[in-house]
Amino acid sequence: MTNGIIRQNFVIPADDFTAAGEASSSVKKMLIQLGVDPQKVKKTAISMYEAEINAVIHANGGIASVEIDRNKIFIRIEDHGPGIPDVELAMKEGYTTAPDAIREMGFGAGMGLPNMKRYADLLEIKTEVGKGTTVEITVYLS
Amino acid sequence: MKASEIKNILKADVLTGEENLDMDVFAACGSDLMSDVMAYVKDNVVLLTGLVNPQVVRTAEMMDIKMIVFIRGKRPEDSIVQMAKEKGIIVMTTKDPMFIACGKLYSAGLTERGVWD
Numbered sequence: 001m002t003n004g005i006i007r008q009n010f011v012i013p014a015d016d017f018t019a020a021g022e023a024s025s026s027v028k029k030m031l032i033q034l035g036v037d038p039q040k041v042k043k044t045a046i047s048m049y050e051a052e053i054n055a056v057i058h059a060n061g062g063i064a065s066v067e068i069d070r071n072k073i074f075i076r077i078e079d080h081g082p083g084i085p086d087v088e089l090a091m092k093e094g095y096t097t098a099p100d101a102i103r104e105m106g107f108g109a110g111m112g113l114p115n116m117k118r119y120a121d122l123l124e125i126k127t128e129v130g131k132g133t134t135v136e137i138t139v140y141l142s
Numbered sequence: 143m144k145a146s147e148i149k150n151i152l153k154a155d156v157l158t159g160e161e162n163l164d165m166d167v168f169a170a171c172g173s174d175l176m177s178d179v180m181a182y183v184k185d186n187v188v189l190l191t192g193l194v195n196p197q198v199v200r201t202a203e204m205m206d207i208k209m210i211v212f213i214r215g216k217r218p219e220d221s222i223v224q225m226a227k228e229k230g231i232i233v234m235t236t237k238d239p240m241f242i243a244c245g246k247l248y249s250a251g252l253t254e255r256g257v258w259d
């Protein structure tokens with residue numbers, strides 16, 4: 001990889017469950033092309049995909065921005081949804097507020113945030129009720 | 143276990159990926175909730191699911207899962223099969239329900255856990 005920084009933004013559309021995950025899929029392809037270690041690609045892809053799905057099902061979509069340099073992959077997923085009242089509780093395995101309709105689509109295990117924590121090297125969540133949520137995922141390359 | 147053995151054990155129809163059936167599979171994961179699947183870490187995993195939507199293929203893509211078996215005779219739409227084909231993922235469908243399909247594979251020797259202990 002060169003010394004440069006690669007930056008890319010993606011819109012995460014609201015209410016489009018079929019398109020959900022396209023941003024993460026693009027980033028995964030990009031990382032493979034850049035020759036990033038497959039385990040790091042996988043960690044990044046899963047973390048970003050969980051955050052992207054959360055933005056779709058809990059927050060009417062949002063924006064993903066991705067920055068890659070020689071040391072790290074940094075992903076920010078920002079939404080203007082309802083926010084998370086109790087982040088510590090939301091981080092617990094099995095905690096979910098997803099209704100049955102979401103469960104029928106295969107989400108709502110309450111495992112998304114715990115998975116992000118598990119796979120990202122660094123996970124930061126900034127959230128304010130009524131304003132929105134920003135999830136920042138870092139995976140180190142070196 | 144080879145993907146072709148899974149096909150025979152489950153009497154499954156292959157919807158795409160016929161050319162990759164000599165692929166080795168070491169662990170299996172049966173779930174209808176995708177984030178449960180994403181807690182799995184091992185490689186060469188087969189995903190068995192009763193959920194039929196594009197996010198099943200997306201999840202497999204993110205996880206580097208190369209084989210999906212839809213249970214209870216479920217058949218995904220062509221667009222979903224096409225998506226899997228583009229990503230080099232084998233897709234099969236079996237008439238067996240989840241418990242039976244998992245039980246048959248387990249009895250045949252596919253016993254490894256895919257999940258974090």
Ligand SMILES: Nc1ncnc2c1ncn2[C@@H]1O[C@H](COP(=O)(O)OP(=O)(O)OP(=O)(O)O)[C@@H](O)[C@H]1O
Nearest residue numbers: 054058059090096097107108109110111112113177
């Ligand atoms: N971007 C977000 N905006 C608002 N609430 C959120 C957001 N992300 C997560 N939450 C809240 O945190 C809870 C836990 O999130 P988590 O991703 O762990 O589980 P889930 O999305 O409910 O189910 P899963 O991810 O297993 O499909 C959610 O049910 C929701 O209440």
Ligand SMILES: [Mg+2]
Nearest residue numbers: 050054112113
């Ligand atoms: Mg989630």
